Amino acid sequence: MSDYLAGILGGFVALADPVILAYLVIGFLVGAFFAAVPGLTAVLAIALLLPVTYSLDIVPALVMCAAIFMSGMYAGSVTATTINIPGAPSSMMTAIEGNSLMRRGEGANALGHAALGSMIGGGIGALLLILVAPVTADIALLIRTPGKFSLVLFALVVIVIAQRDAIAKGTVAALLGIMFATVGVDVMQPVARFTFGTELLVEGINMMPIIIGAFAVSEVLVQASMRGASRTVDLEAGAIPRIRRRDFLPTRAEIREIGWWTYLKSAVIGYFIGVLPGAGGSMAAFVAYAEAMRKSRRPQLFGKGSREGIAAAESANNSMCGGAYVPMLMFGIPGDPTTAVILGVLTISGLQPGPRLIETQLPLIAPMFAALLVSAIVLIPLTLFLFGPYFLKIVSIRRAPLYSCIAVVALVGAYVATYSTFQMALALFFGVLAFFMRRAGYPTVTLLLGFILGPDLEQYFRRGLSLNHNDPTIFVTSPDSLFFLGLTVFFFYFMVIRPSRQLNADEADGTNRQQTP
Amino acid sequence: MPSLRPWWRDIELIFPLCLFVVTSIYLAASFEISTAFDSGFVNSAFVPRVVAAVMYVALVFVLRDVWRRRRSGAAEAAEAEAAGADWTGPAKIVALTALYIVAFRPLGYVISTLLYVYALFYLLGFDEKSLLKRVVYAIAITAIFYILFDAIFNVRLPKAGGIL
Numbered sequence: 001m002s003d004y005l006a007g008i009l010g011g012f013v014a015l016a017d018p019v020i021l022a023y024l025v026i027g028f029l030v031g032a033f034f035a036a037v038p039g040l041t042a043v044l045a046i047a048l049l050l051p052v053t054y055s056l057d058i059v060p061a062l063v064m065c066a067a068i069f070m071s072g073m074y075a076g077s078v079t080a081t082t083i084n085i086p087g088a089p090s091s092m093m094t095a096i097e098g099n100s101l102m103r104r105g106e107g108a109n110a111l112g113h114a115a116l117g118s119m120i121g122g123g124i125g126a127l128l129l130i131l132v133a134p135v136t137a138d139i140a141l142l143i144r145t146p147g148k149f150s151l152v153l154f155a156l157v158v159i160v161i162a163q164r165d166a167i168a169k170g171t172v173a174a175l176l177g178i179m180f181a182t183v184g185v186d187v188m189q190p191v192a193r194f195t196f197g198t199e200l201l202v203e204g205i206n207m208m209p210i211i212i213g214a215f216a217v218s219e220v221l222v223q224a225s226m227r228g229a230s231r232t233v234d235l236e237a238g239a240i241p242r243i244r245r246r247d248f249l250p251t252r253a254e255i256r257e258i259g260w261w262t263y264l265k266s267a268v269i270g271y272f273i274g275v276l277p278g279a280g281g282s283m284a285a286f287v288a289y290a291e292a293m294r295k296s297r298r299p300q301l302f303g304k305g306s307r308e309g310i311a312a313a314e315s316a317n318n319s320m321c322g323g324a325y326v327p328m329l330m331f332g333i334p335g336d337p338t339t340a341v342i343l344g345v346l347t348i349s350g351l352q353p354g355p356r357l358i359e360t361q362l363p364l365i366a367p368m369f370a371a372l373l374v375s376a377i378v379l380i381p382l383t384l385f386l387f388g389p390y391f392l393k394i395v396s397i398r399r400a401p402l403y404s405c406i407a408v409v410a411l412v413g414a415y416v417a418t419y420s421t422f423q424m425a426l427a428l429f430f431g432v433l434a435f436f437m438r439r440a441g442y443p444t445v446t447l448l449l450g451f452i453l454g455p456d457l458e459q460y461f462r463r464g465l466s467l468n469h470n471d472p473t474i475f476v477t478s479p480d481s482l483f484f485l486g487l488t489v490f491f492f493y494f495m496v497i498r499p500s501r502q503l504n505a506d507e508a509d510g511t512n513r514q515q516t517p
Numbered sequence: 518m519p520s521l522r523p524w525w526r527d528i529e530l531i532f533p534l535c536l537f538v539v540t541s542i543y544l545a546a547s548f549e550i551s552t553a554f555d556s557g558f559v560n561s562a563f564v565p566r567v568v569a570a571v572m573y574v575a576l577v578f579v580l581r582d583v584w585r586r587r588r589s590g591a592a593e594a595a596e597a598e599a600a601g602a603d604w605t606g607p608a609k610i611v612a613l614t615a616l617y618i619v620a621f622r623p624l625g626y627v628i629s630t631l632l633y634v635y636a637l638f639y640l641l642g643f644d645e646k647s648l649l650k651r652v653v654y655a656i657a658i659t660a661i662f663y664i665l666f667d668a669i670f671n672v673r674l675p676k677a678g679g680i681l
Contacts, residue, residue, distance in 0.1 A: 052670055054670075054672075055670035055671055055672060056670070168575050168578035168579045168582060169579055171571070171575040171578075172533070172536065172572065172575045172576060172579060175568055175571060175572045175575060176536070176572075178564075178568050179540075179543055179565070179568055179569075179572070182564065182565050182568070186550075186561040188561070189560075189561050191550060191551050191552075191553075191561045193546075193547075193550050193561060193562075193565065194543065194546050194547075194565075196546070217614075220610060221607040221610055221611070222607075223641070224603070224606035224607045224609070224610045224640065224641065225603050225604065225606055225607045226603070398643065399641065400637070400638055400641035400642065400643030400644075401638075401643065401654055401658065403637070403641060404634050404637040404638060404641065404643075404658060405658055405661075405662075407610075407614070407633075407637060408630055408633070408634060408658060408659075408662050409662060411614065411617065411618070411621075412626070412630070412662060412666060412672075412674070415621065416666070416672050419673065421618050421619075421621055421622060424618045424621065425615075425618055428611065428614050428615060428618065432611055435607060436528060436532055437532070439528050439532075440528045440529050440532040440533075441529070442532075457564075458564040461559075461564065462559050462563075462564070465559050466559070470558065470559060
């Protein structure tokens with residue numbers, strides 16, 4: 001343990017290197033910019049960074065990713081508060097409360113509370129990650145091959161059922177991802193599959209064109225499809241009062257009224273929701289917000305500008321960042337879209353996720369943990385203080401140059417992967433596919449997660465069977481596998497069957513009432 | 518209420534039907550996979566076949582949902598929204614990008630990107646009145662990313678005639 005803590009301290013020392021510090025700050029500002037501009041996301045920022053990681057050392061690349069992740073989660077609250085358009089889906093609850101305060105002329109105060117909540121939540125999430133990671137790694141070592149299969153299956157099922165009103169479409173997207181993952185040489189045998197006679201597909205489909213296509217190219221196509229859309233997001237002249245830096249500071253009385261317990265509880269909720277695959281920042285913010293409202297002494301303020309609501313939602317979604325790293329580092333299972341792309345950065349750099357990753361590669365991983373913590377507790381308040389008054393201008397950026405830049409970075413970035421225009425063509429193909437998926441209401445993130453988890457699912461399934469003479473009962477007799485299968489059934493019941501039964505019962509109840517005079 | 522769109526624009530219906538075709542091709546191709554190295558029923562083709570089978574079931578559920586929503590009339594709002602979306606804009610960008618990819622190596626990064634960015638400005642409706650502004654912005658964007666990739670990250674970008 002002492003070696004581990006020394007290694008973590010080494011991570012903070014690494015951040016003192018001016019070059020790595022510069023990457024941290026640049027990453028944070030890029031993430032904040034992308035999250036603050038409606039339509040752009042932190043996932044897109046990291047996706048565009050992905051090609052650059054070929055030329056970067058692993059430590060600055062991971063530090064930059066951590067900074068983008070944390071700032072992206074925080075900066076979504078800026079446009080959520082100022083113009084009622086959440087810069088990231090996880091800022092939906094902040095938009096409700098923050099914009100109400102904005103309309104009352106207390107926008108700066110709302111931004112201050114969002115920053116404070118993000119700072120505390122992000123800090124607690126990063127600390128929990130640092131403290132719990134070695135314990136999680138020890139537990140992860142106990143999981144054997146059949147258990148790993150059931151864990152990946154659990155992750156996939158939770159990712160799909162998290163799409164509450166589009167489970168069938170989520171399933172289709174995940175299966176499509178698995179289908180693309182089976183192209184190329186088989187995971188167990190030297191057999192080429194689905195190459196359709198071309199050598200270009202023998203090595204399989206690289207993760208890079210899928211990420212770039214799904215997040216960058218499709219975004220450009222979506223923008224082009226918006227008939228009559230504004231070329232900038234313009235603010236009403238004079239609608240925003242002049243903001244001074246001291247207006248951002250929350251008062252002691254306000255913080256006392258929210259209560260430290262709200263920050264702490266929301267952060268812990270956010271962390272554990274982050275550990276769940278597919279749950280993400282939106283669910284973290286929503287659950288913490290609902291819990292804060294349930295326990296609040298002034299629940300009537302929720303929906304009308306509650307600072308407590310902002311604090312709970314922002315603490316939870318930033319704390320989620322720490323939690324989302326756990327399954328990604330230990331099992332290669334991304335907790336949310338951003339960690340799915342960070343997983344790409346890890347594998348491109350030659351690091352293989354697993355329980356031994358932290359033990360063997362601590363000097364490379366520790367700076368990333370340190371970057372999460374420093375981003376949360378130093379850069380969030382500093383950014384608000386320095387750039388807060390200018391945040392509003394970000395949304396007035398012209399879209400044509402912005403999306404042209406994104407298109408160039410995306411396509412040239414895809415070329416960089418193998419110096420092949422075939423990768424560019426694949427990025428375009430996946431961009432068009434993701435565009436149609438978005439238009440038809442299919443979650444593109446689930447496609448990516450299916451692509452990432454598909455090979456593991458197949459490998460652990462076939463390996464589990466071959467180790468047990470093709471006897472499938474191993475998956476229900478092995479305790480670790482049984483645990484994850486039970487967990488899958490548990491989540492399926494509570495997230496799909498029970499709400500559906502409740503809905504049917506409510507509908508029947510409504511029909512009976514209508515029939516009774 | 519009559520549909521607002523021609524049938525080929527009915528993405529909600531066409532997309533899953535296309536996936537039916539893709540899944541069928543995928544399933545047929547799974548029978549071409551060599552199983553020489555495998556023993557037992559779980560060979561290299563097993564998981565793809567299971568995936569294809571589950572895909573068929575999921576697509577049936579998707580189409581059932583579409584049919585149910587149409588019966589209840591809930592799809593009208595989405596249909597109206599889709600009718601308001603422009604499909605020619607994305608189609609032009611896809612065609613332009615395909616041309617860019619084809620021209621990327623023969624013309625080199627500088628010339629192909631300059632033309633691509635300028636054409637994107639045209640398609641995205643950037644400052645229709647000022648030709649000069651478009652040219653200046655296109656040169657600036659091409660130069661910025663040339664410096665970023667070539668000079669800072671040492672990426673070997675294609676050059677026409679070894680110069681540009």
